[in-house]
Amino acid sequence: xxxxxxxxxxxxVELPPGNHALVAPIYQSVKFEFDSLEETERYLRGExxxxxxxxxxxxxxxxxxLLLAQLQGREDCLxxxxxxxxxxxxxxxxxxxxxxVICFVETYNPSRYFIxxxxxxxxxxxxxxxxxxxxGVERALARQHARLVFFESPTNPVTRVADIAQLAxxxxxxxxxxxxxxxxxxxxxxxxxxxxxxxxxxTKYASGAGDVMGGAVIGRAELIRGMRTDFGVLGGxxxxxxxxxxxxxxxxxxxxxxxxAATALRVAQFLEGHAAxxxxxxxxxxxxxxxxxxxxxxxxxxxxxxxxxxxxxxAGRRFADALQLFAxxxxxxxxxxxxxxxxxxxxxxxxxxxxxxxxxxxxxIRLSIGLEDPQDLLADISQGLEAAAGSGGG
Ligand SMILES: *Cc1c(COP(=O)(O)O)cnc(C)c1O
Numbered sequence: 183x184x185x186x187x188x189x190x191x192x193x194x195v196e197l198p199p200g201n202h203a204l205v206a207p208i209y210q211s212v213k214f215e216f217d218s219l220e221e222t223e224r225y226l227r228g229e230x231x232x233x234x235x236x237x238x239x240x241x242x243x244x245x246x247x248l249l250l251a252q253l254q255g256r257e258d259c260l261x262x263x264x265x266x267x268x269x270x271x272x273x274x275x276x277x278x279x280x281x282x283v284i285c286f287v288e289t290y291n292p293s294r295y296f297i298x299x300x301x302x303x304x305x306x307x308x309x310x311x312x313x314x315x316x317x318g319v320e321r322a323l324a325r326q327h328a329r330l331v332f333f334e335s336p337t338n339p340v341t342r343v344a345d346i347a348q349l350a351x352x353x354x355x356x357x358x359x360x361x362x363x364x365x366x367x368x369x370x371x372x373x374x375x376x377x378x379x380x381x382x383x384x385t386k387y388a389s390g391a392g393d394v395m396g397g398a399v400i401g402r403a404e405l406i407r408g409m410r411t412d413f414g415v416l417g418g419x420x421x422x423x424x425x426x427x428x429x430x431x432x433x434x435x436x437x438x439x440x441x442x443a444a445t446a447l448r449v450a451q452f453l454e455g456h457a458a459x460x461x462x463x464x465x466x467x468x469x470x471x472x473x474x475x476x477x478x479x480x481x482x483x484x485x486x487x488x489x490x491x492x493x494x495x496x497a498g499r500r501f502a503d504a505l506q507l508f509a510x511x512x513x514x515x516x517x518x519x520x521x522x523x524x525x526x527x528x529x530x531x532x533x534x535x536x537x538x539x540x541x542x543x544x545x546x547i548r549l550s551i552g553l554e555d556p557q558d559l560l561a562d563i564s565q566g567l568e569a570a571a572g573s574g575g576g
Contacts, residue, residue, distance in 0.1 A: 208426040209233075209241045238414045242422035246429050250388075250398050254364070254380055255373030258406035260399045260413050261425060265365060265383020267418030268397030269293045270300070272381055273332070275412040276359065279305035281329035284322055286313045287539045288337035290363060291528050297332065298531070312539045313337055313344050316352070323356035330359040330378075336366050336476070339488045339527060339548035340463045340541045343472035346479060350376035359405075366514075368439050371480050379405060384420075386515030389431040390438050394424045438517065438553060443482035445559065446551040450487045452560050458497065458571040460545065463488040486514055491545035497570040498523050498545050504569035507554055507562040514550035519559060522548040 183191070197203065214233040216222045224230045233239055247259035262268045273296060277283065285297050285308055297308050306329075309322040313333060322328070331353045335344035346362070353360040359378040364371070368387050372380070382388070384396030397420075399409065413419075420428075443466075450464035462469070465476035466483030476483055491497040502510055508521040524542050532540060551559065 206242065206245055206429070209236075209422050211240075211422075212236045236422065237417060237419045238410075240422045240425070242429070243420050243425040246420070246425045246432075247398070249429065249432060250369055250382070251400055253369040253373075254400045256380070256400045257403040258401065260406060260409060261384070261420040262397040262399065262413070263418045263420055263424075264395045265381070265385055265397040266292050266296075267416075268381045268383070268399050269363065270296050271413050271416045271418055272361065272379060272399045272409065273297065273301060273330075274416065275409040276361070276379070277301060277304075277306045277329050281306050282326050283308045284311065284319060284328050284331040284358070285309070286311055286333050286337075287532065287536045288313045288340070288342050289332070289334055290338055290365075291531070293332070293363060295531065310536070313342050316345060316348055319349065319352050323352055323358065328353075328356060328358040330361050332361045332363070334363040334366065335372070335479075336465050336484055336486070338366065339486070339522065339546065341366075341465050341470070341484065341486060341488055342541075343465050343470075343476045343479065345475060346372060346375040346377065366484050366486060367480060368435075368482075368484075370436065370439070371482070375479075378402070384428050386513065387435060387439055388428050390434060390515065390517055391427075391431060392513065392516035392518070394427040394431075396420050396424055396428050439485070440482060441553060442485040442515075442551050445554075445556045446485045446487050446549075447483065448556050449549065449551055449559060449563065452563065453487065453489050456564075456567055458492055458567045460490040460492045485551045486548060487551060488546060488548045490543050491547060491570055493545060493570055493572070495524070495544035497572075498547055500572070501547060501566045501570035504566040505562055506565075507559060508549065516550070517553040519552035519554055520550040522550075 213235060216225060225232045225234060233241060243261050247261050251257060251259040262271055283297055283306060287310060311318045331349060333344050350360050361379045362377045364380045365383045365386055379401040382398045384398055447466045450462050450467050453459050454462045454467060464470060464487045502521055502523050505521055508519045510521055524544055524546050527542055529537060529540050529542060
């Protein structure tokens with residue numbers, strides 16, 4: 183073998199039998215080979231297990247899929263290159279021309295855009311309601327057969343809580359699938375409800391570090407099997423290195439989520455007692471309109487705390503600029519705390535009525551609580567609120 187051949191066929195190193203790595207290796211390989219053409223054909227006919235091409239499946243991404251399916255209490259999972267890819271590929275795989283979809287004003291913007299603009303181009307119609315309008319859901323399902331109901335809980339940014347059991351009852355009575363974006367609640371919550379398909383952004387709590395993007399679609403085996411070929415062709419596959427980073431993040435998922443949720447509750451309590459604050463939106467507060475429902479459905483009320491400043495937009499601008507520990511940017515679930523103002527929440531596609539339903543006011547602030555010390559966060563928020571009220575000397 184000449185050296186220019188050798189560099190393309192380096193010596194293989196395999197672990198001897200009885201010797202294991204504690205952390206599974208990253209299978210950073212696009213292709214996998216069988217020992218013969220016949221075995222390759224058997225694999226392609228589905229007669230033997232294995233891996234062939236990483237756009238379809240890869241051992242590292244598969245390990246992440248199996249872990250997430252188990253956490254969410256379902257049989258199978260498909261991971262994708264981003265949360266948006268999980269939403270769009272799942273909805274594309276589940277619908278066809280002529281289908282009808284029920285969706286909600288209180289929904290992550292790109293998902294709403296996907297349903298209202300992109301699916302519409304392919305002849306899929308929709309009804310847009312408020313997540314609190316269960317009678318509206320029932321009427322819409324009675325008026326027209328729906329393929330699926332797509333929702334989130336708690337919702338972004340004002341943390342409305344969907345009644346999942348009621349939505350499941352209504353959807354299933356009408357022969358529709360219930361599809362839930364469970365990103366805010368995480369992988370350990372809501373699995374006991376009769377949700378057909380969960381979608382997640384892995385960019386948030388799964389990685390936790392804010393340095394990698396990913397998405398997941400989780401459901402019973404038959405539904406996931408039906409989507410697998412479509413996903414391979416749509417091509418928004420998660421890279422094995424990203425899957426490895428997300429698997430590493432998952433080891434600290436529970437410690438992070440629970441610590442961040444406990445701090446979020448303290449922040450919400452602090453805000454509720456502050457003179458500059460009109461109202462606080464956090465499902466863990468007894469003052470939240472759906473607190474009882476949230477406590478029935480969730481073990482942790484999440485790490486997003488929203489509130490309305492009495493001083494409106496001007497106060498919100500002063501508050502956002504005064505904060506030192508909160509980064510002014512999108513996303514959530516990372517170890518560092520973040521802040522969003524209405525200018526960055528992007529609800530421009532909504533008409534005035536729908537904007538009223540979205541409950542985003544000029545003084546609405548969304549905080550994503552990280553892993554910093556709670557006392558440092560409260561001190562920062564406190565000085566920010568003084569600046570917002572205009573009493574901070576500036
Ligand atoms: C972030 C987010 C998404 C999209 O996830 P990406 O990984 O950013 O593509 C979808 N749904 C919700 C609720 C989100 O917060």
